[in-house]
Amino acid sequence: MLPNKKIIDELKKLAIKAKNNNEVPISAIIAKKNKIFFSAYNTCHKTNNPLNHAEMIVINHALKETKQKFLNEFDIYSSLEPCALCASAISFCRIKRIFFCAYDKKFGSIINGAKIFKIKNAMYKPKIFGGIEEKFFSQILKDFFKNKR
């Protein structure tokens, strides 16, 4: 299963846009049948809201737009391994597949940390594809934090 190249390219553009707007360069896209439904980058800084992760923004948008309780026809793409908040939201919404790029040892909760989908009695488990274009998406984050110091 290959991730959709157009969507990954869009994730890149969004991460760069985030950086240029002084936001941590993390982006997410929710897609249906390989077509972008909604895209966003994290706005925690601008909105002063620590829950406005890119994934949460696209999920909340899709829930609102579709009025569906379950987003089981949707895939989510994220530039960074989702944290426990976003991974849980993905699970509660029954999103079909997760494609993520850079790994995150600090907050990541799929391969790292809470490993949300490996928990016994856990909720719905999507298919997971990680490490897509790792180099680009980890480098943009490293550069961002380096310039912040």
Next chain:
Amino acid sequence: MLPNKKIIDELKKLAIKAKNNNEVPISAIIAKKNKIFFSAYNTCHKTNNPLNHAEMIVINHALKETKQKFLNEFDIYSSLEPCALCASAISFCRIKRIFFCAYDKKFGSIINGAKIFKIKNAMYKPKIFGGIEEKFFSQILKDFFKNKR
């Protein structure tokens, strides 16, 4: 450290109200210096949104009202052990203390499941008080699901 009795009584009223409105009887209160700031019960059914957990509603409200990025002067009370979504939100918002009532073997992520605050490299860890009036809050849930079958 004793949980505030008035707040627990309010949690009970809210859980009953939820049940009467055909929502899973789970309630939450965000409080500052032992005073209720905002209270809610889960509205997943009514709003057709699987992320409208009681805790998420009160946290989002407090973020919006205070315009603060960190809710570190606030405590959260929940009628049920928070799930991984809510526990992560509590952590990202740096809420001071969690008081919760019934334990939740299925989705609970504090004592059970993902054990969000026991993860290495986890984020901010609040003080945690669990099992408050366990009997009342687990019984109302059991009765609710029994009547649903």
